[in-house]
Amino acid sequence: MELSKTFDSKAAEQRWFQLWIDRGYFTADPDQPGEAFSIVIPPPNVTGQLHLGHALNVTLQDIIVRMRRMQGYNTLWVPGTDHAGIATQNAVERDLAKEGKNRHQLGRDKFEQRVWEWRETYGNRILNQLRRLGASCDWSRERFTLDEGLSRAVNEVFIRLYKQGLIYKDRKLINWCPRCETALSDLEVDHKEQRNGTLWYIKYPLVDGSGYIEVATTRPETMLGDTAVAVNPEDNRYRAMVGKNVRLPLIGREIPIIADSEVDSAFGTGAVKVTPAHDFNDFEIGRRHHLEEISVMDTRARMNENAGPYAGLDRESARKRILNDLKSAGLYEKEEKHTNNIGTCSRCDTIVEPMLSEQWFLNVKQMAEKAIAAVRDGRTKFFPRFWENTFFNWMENIHDWCFSRQLWWGHRIPAYRCQRCDHLMVTAVRPPKCEECEGTDLKQEDDVLDTWFSSGLWPFSTLGWPAPTRDLERYYPTSLLVTGFDIIFFWVARMMMFGLEFTGEVPFRDIYITPLVRDAEGKKMSKSKGNVVDPLELMDTYGTDALRFTLAQLAVQGRDVILSPDRLNASRAFANKVWNAARFTMGNLADAPQPIPKVDASQMSLADRWILDRLNDAIREITTAIDRYEFNVAAMKVYDFIWHEFCDWYIELSKDALKAGDPRQAAGRYVIIHGFDQMLRLLHPFMPFVSEEIWSVIRPYIDEADLAPNLPIAKFPAPREEHALNHAEALAMRHLIEATEAVNSLRALVEIHPGKSVNAIIRPRIGGNGDSHAGFATDLGRFRN
RNA sequence: AGGCACGUAGCUCAGCGGGAGAGCACUUCCCUGACACGGAAGGGGUCGGCGGUUCAAUCCCGCCCGUGCCUACCA
Numbered sequence: 001m002e003l004s005k006t007f008d009s010k011a012a013e014q015r016w017f018q019l020w021i022d023r024g025y026f027t028a029d030p031d032q033p034g035e036a037f038s039i040v041i042p043p044p045n046v047t048g049q050l051h052l053g054h055a056l057n058v059t060l061q062d063i064i065v066r067m068r069r070m071q072g073y074n075t076l077w078v079p080g081t082d083h084a085g086i087a088t089q090n091a092v093e094r095d096l097a098k099e100g101k102n103r104h105q106l107g108r109d110k111f112e113q114r115v116w117e118w119r120e121t122y123g124n125r126i127l128n129q130l131r132r133l134g135a136s137c138d139w140s141r142e143r144f145t146l147d148e149g150l151s152r153a154v155n156e157v158f159i160r161l162y163k164q165g166l167i168y169k170d171r172k173l174i175n176w177c178p179r180c181e182t183a184l185s186d187l188e189v190d191h192k193e194q195r196n197g198t199l200w201y202i203k204y205p206l207v208d209g210s211g212y213i214e215v216a217t218t219r220p221e222t223m224l225g226d227t228a229v230a231v232n233p234e235d236n237r238y239r240a241m242v243g244k245n246v247r248l249p250l251i252g253r254e255i256p257i258i259a260d261s262e263v264d265s266a267f268g269t270g271a272v273k274v275t276p277a278h279d280f281n282d283f284e285i286g287r288r289h290h291l292e293e294i295s296v297m298d299t300r301a302r303m304n305e306n307a308g309p310y311a312g313l314d315r316e317s318a319r320k321r322i323l324n325d326l327k328s329a330g331l332y333e334k335e336e337k338h339t340n341n342i343g344t345c346s347r348c349d350t351i352v353e354p355m356l357s358e359q360w361f362l363n364v365k366q367m368a369e370k371a372i373a374a375v376r377d378g379r380t381k382f383f384p385r386f387w388e389n390t391f392f393n394w395m396e397n398i399h400d401w402c403f404s405r406q407l408w409w410g411h412r413i414p415a416y417r418c419q420r421c422d423h424l425m426v427t428a429v430r431p432p433k434c435e436e437c438e439g440t441d442l443k444q445e446d447d448v449l450d451t452w453f454s455s456g457l458w459p460f461s462t463l464g465w466p467a468p469t470r471d472l473e474r475y476y477p478t479s480l481l482v483t484g485f486d487i488i489f490f491w492v493a494r495m496m497m498f499g500l501e502f503t504g505e506v507p508f509r510d511i512y513i514t515p516l517v518r519d520a521e522g523k524k525m526s527k528s529k530g531n532v533v534d535p536l537e538l539m540d541t542y543g544t545d546a547l548r549f550t551l552a553q554l555a556v557q558g559r560d561v562i563l564s565p566d567r568l569n570a571s572r573a574f575a576n577k578v579w580n581a582a583r584f585t586m587g588n589l590a591d592a593p594q595p596i597p598k599v600d601a602s603q604m605s606l607a608d609r610w611i612l613d614r615l616n617d618a619i620r621e622i623t624t625a626i627d628r629y630e631f632n633v634a635a636m637k638v639y640d641f642i643w644h645e646f647c648d649w650y651i652e653l654s655k656d657a658l659k660a661g662d663p664r665q666a667a668g669r670y671v672i673i674h675g676f677d678q679m680l681r682l683l684h685p686f687m688p689f690v691s692e693e694i695w696s697v698i699r700p701y702i703d704e705a706d707l708a709p710n711l712p713i714a715k716f717p718a719p720r721e722e723h724a725l726n727h728a729e730a731l732a733m734r735h736l737i738e739a740t741e742a743v744n745s746l747r748a749l750v751e752i753h754p755g756k757s758v759n760a761i762i763r764p765r766i767g768g769n770g771d772s773h774a775g776f777a778t779d780l781g782r783f784r785n
Numbered sequence: 786a787g788g789c790a791c792g793u794a795g796c797u798c799a800g801c802g803g804g805a806g807a808g809c810a811c812u813u814c815c816c817u818g819a820c821a822c823g824g825a826a827g828g829g830g831u832c833g834g835c836g837g838u839u840c841a842a843u844c845c846c847g848c849c850c851g852u853g854c855c856u857a858c859c860a
Contacts, residue, residue: 006822191857199860217860230860264859272860281858340860386789393788393856485855516854553808554798559790560853562797566809573822584819636799636807651819741826748826751814 003586003697007579009543012693017131025069025713026077026136030474034074038475039065040459041077041130041137042483042491043145045084046119047091050129052517052551052563053484055535058135059548060514060555060631061482065136066685067626068479070716076475077136078462080143081123085410085451086180086188086347092118092409108408115409119144129536134544134688141471143462145454146411153461154454155414155428157502162415162426166363169424173276173283174402176355177345178301182406183359185450186399187489189343189352199268199338200323203331204229204246207254213238213246214333216268218340219278220326221319223248224307225296226255228274230285233259235270249331250322251308260285277356295356315353360404360413360447367497368395374496380506383629384557387485387513394489403450410448417443456494459507466502481508484516512629515554517561538568545687546571552635552686574639575690578683581647582694585672588658593700599670601722605657608664608671610733611650612723614641615678619717622682638683646679649737673701678717 020026028038039061044054061077069075092115093103103111123144130137143150161167175184200220203212213229226248231238242259262285263272276286277295286293296307303310303318310318326332343352372395374380375388382388404413415426420439425431433440454461459478463471477499483492492511499507538547549571554561589596601609618641625634654672657664676698684691695714725733750756 003819005820215860219860262858267859274860279858279860281860284858338860341857384790389789390855397856489856556799559798564797564809567797569822570808573820576822577820580820580823582819587819632799640807647819648824744825745827748814752826 003579003583005580005583007543007576007690007693009545009575009689010540012689013132013134013539013544016689016692017134020136021139026138027140028074028076028138028475030074030470032074034072036076036475036479037065037068037073038076038478039078039480039482040462040478041079041135042481042487043080043082043143043455043458044126044130045087046081046123046126046144047084047087048122048126050126050133050535052533052535053514054126054130055133055547056517056551056555056561057482057484057514058130058133059551060512060629061480062133062135062548062688063552063631063634063685064480064482064626064629066688067623067716069136069713070681070684072715074474076138076141076471078141078143079127079130079135079137079139080458080462081119081126081145082455083119083144083146083410083451085405085407085448086182087451088115088118089407089409090180090347103408111408132536132539132544134548136688141462145451145458149464150454150457150461151411152428153457153465154411154449156466157453157457157498158414158449159426159428160502161362166367167360167426168363169358169360171356171358172361172402173280173354174357174359175343175352176299176301176357177348177350178297178299178353179348179350180345180407181299183355183357183402183404184345184352185402188346190346191341191343193339194342195339197338197340197342199336201269201333201335202249202273202326203333204249204273205331206241207245207247210244212331213241213257213271214269215271215273216336217273218338219275219319220322221303221310221315222275222278222296223273223322224251224303224310225275225277225294226253226273227276227286227291227294228255228289229257229271230260230263230274231257231271232263232265233261235263235265238271249329250325258285258289258291260288278354280354283354293356297353297355299355301353315351359402362401362403364398364401364497367501368398368493370500371395371493371496374500374506380496380508381510383510383512387488387511390485391488391493395493398493401450403453404445404447405450406446407448410451411454413445413447413449415445417445419443452490452494455491456498457502459495459499460503472503476503476507477505478508480510480512482512482514485513486516488513510629515556515559515561517563533563542568542572543575543689545575545689548688549574549635549639549686552631553639555631557630574643575687577643577647578680578687578690579694581642581651582676582697584651585676586697589669589673589701595703596669596673596701597666598674598703599667604667604671605664606729606733607650607653607657608667609723609725609729611646611675612671612720613725613730614645615675615717616719616721616723617641618645618682619678619719623716626685635686638686642679642683646675650675670703673698674703677702681714681717684714 041061042057065075065077092111095118096102096106096114106114127142131139158167175186175189176182177184197218199216199218201214201216202220202223203214205212215229217223229246231242233242238257241257244257245254246257247253248255258274262281263270274282274285274291276283276291276293278297283293285291294306296303297315298304301315303313305311307318310321313321323332344350345352372392375382375391382391414428415424416430417424418434418437418439419441421434421437423434423436425435425442430442430444434442457465460472460476463469463476465472481492495507499505535547546568550563550567551561553571554563554567618637621637622634625631625637654668656662657668658672659665662668677695680691680695
């Protein structure tokens, strides 16, 4: 069969992927033998499209999954997508806005329908993009976090946690996004340093007319909700004032001066205004001292009726007016530059407002302790190891999780309230009547769950939990999780907690944390910077194999991946190199395809046995590197063996031996085809398409004994000891290589210095008297001629 | 404020106790029947700085400088 001069990646990609699917190579069967190896994919959001982060994540998973499958493991890789509550809702709302509509005009049902349509389009798009990368997932087991089955798991978990008293509803201070108009968890708030912030000093007059107490604040607009002024009990400046009242400027309410040891005397004036309804610290002080909690803003962060004359103003305008009015009243002292942190919504960047609100919470303390223990005793291991510190750090300081969201897209909370007696029933299906008063007017909670609540169940909900399925029994706990560090808290931690709580086992044995992909300048890719590279374009230009190989090569543990066109070019050249090695090999085999019979090691030349020895070495190194998730090491070794050993040396050395009539031909043919076969299998996890394409061509030449059905499930190579070289042989080969290089070196020197003797060229380069070296060089010179 | 990671050739990065490496870029030569997405030969580095441990340090320890990231209720 004739091979074209260059490898046509696109045609191969389509042909082979389809064939793999058609033949069911990726479909897992729990009833087949083999130790289980399972991975659940981190489900991509249905909002977006494939970016390089996904490409890296999926490539690494595919490499290990393909290798395990070839090693004979009973392999399952579950694919799927995440409904991504707030992110998707925002995306669809933006889409609606283009038509001049908003969700409230549509109503909840119509809006939800619209999001389902969106999910249909974009969810499928991203899954196709994963397939384009060659992801060998079991596509027949595709899941979606809002599927019926997964929703059942969500309800089950909710109800069990509620019954255990871990889920509760409470009116507390929470993070609120005034644009998304929903509660957020602590994790969904980004903290940004504000360098040009201001600290304002304001005088609060004492009610008894004995003067003022001065407070410093960064948020004067919240003073309308002040219910105390606090000082440190040790602070002598204020000791006499504790217990007195002050009159809140502008609105005249009387509030007490209290003592609380949390107040830092060294900051500002040492006296702090206390606004329990708009500041987390103040909320704590307020609860300690039983202060009133006065909320002065509405859900869009506009001043509400409690703000008196400022009602209706937004936060910024209210601040300006208040500062002006304080100046007019002579109660404004001064301002200072002050650097502080402000919290913003991680989804829309709006400044988050601490708000007093009734929300659902999950007490995670005990679950967190179990998760910590599981990592401490090694039931689950992080790679690289240092991420464990990050995990512990957060888990040890974990707070209750505010998981209810005032959104429309997500799992609606399975709780019903009787409209007559206000009784609350937590149950998966709507009860016929109130269990207290028998009233029939029951209303389901409007809120939905934080999207991470359902993805936190992903490793077992996708396998059928709570039903005791065969998949669960066979494939859970999963073997490995491959994900980014940015969702260790959001996702990994929650899966650990839920997994241990509901299955009694860790959800995965190993966690491999992938590096972050950056652009050629080392900048983090983001849409706003406009430096996002589309992996699809890269696959079009360089081929999927080249993209995959490049990503694997750069995937160094604990280091960011910086992708450059140079690297991609090199990988594409590598694919081509392998392709051309195949062309050479094919040209040296018998015309009629027939299996090349196995040749005993004793019949082989030194070069034959050397390359098989090197192959053994490569197999060992590549296998252990992937076992350790050192993808870069494995990829480099594949590259080095194929290019610098097989092509540079073995093919060159075998050219003569493969000629017709040469006594070494039979052995040479066997070794080159056998070596090639093994080499392709090593390459396959990294570059599935070229390897499969070539393999399909050389397959007829491979001896029956070595044949396996097809590459995706062909056996991964194992070292063969009969090919090992002894010390003297290895030395002889090394000397041959070194001598060849020396001769080439000399040849080049002679060409650069025409007319000069070899001695004249060598002597000055060696230094000393150089006699012995020069003699050697002279010999080489003769050898050359 | 604390924590983590990283500083090795022009660029992007491997290596991590005893020979300084790869890819790309650069210089010279070669379209030799697998491959110019190729081949051959080269130039280029006080392995961030300063101390310490060691017979021996790019690699271990300490401090410093620089870069990036994460966590944190200082108004």
